[in-house]
Amino acid sequence: MASRLDDASFRKLSDECLALHARWLAEFDPDELDFREGDGVLTLEFADGGRFVLNRQAATRQMWYAAGARAWHYDWDAEERVWVDDRDGHELGGNVRRTVAEKLGAPPATSRG
Secondary structure: OEOOOOHHHHHHHHHHHHHHHHHHHOOOOOOOEEEEEEOOEEEEEEOOOOEEEEEEEOOOOEEEEEEOOEEEEEEEEOOOOEEEEOOOOOEHHHHHHHHHHHHHOOOOOOOOO
């Protein structure tokens, strides 16, 4: 179940989320997939010029993820300790890994986040 976060908790959890994904992305060959991070935004840049963006939205206390023409909004689930989609409940970490794998044509690594 999604929970409403105070500002400090949201900032801490969103920073942890971005750092977790940055660590995962750092394992890729930068000629295939590079990334930039800063000010609550993680931008994934692919060799073909494509971009995916993971960022925090302080006003709604959500994490937003855009991959190509698709976009999702994630709320924090305090019980499960993961970010979950506000429509169908899928986990952010799994979706990032799946969409990156689809883009690169490689099997996804699994992780929660």
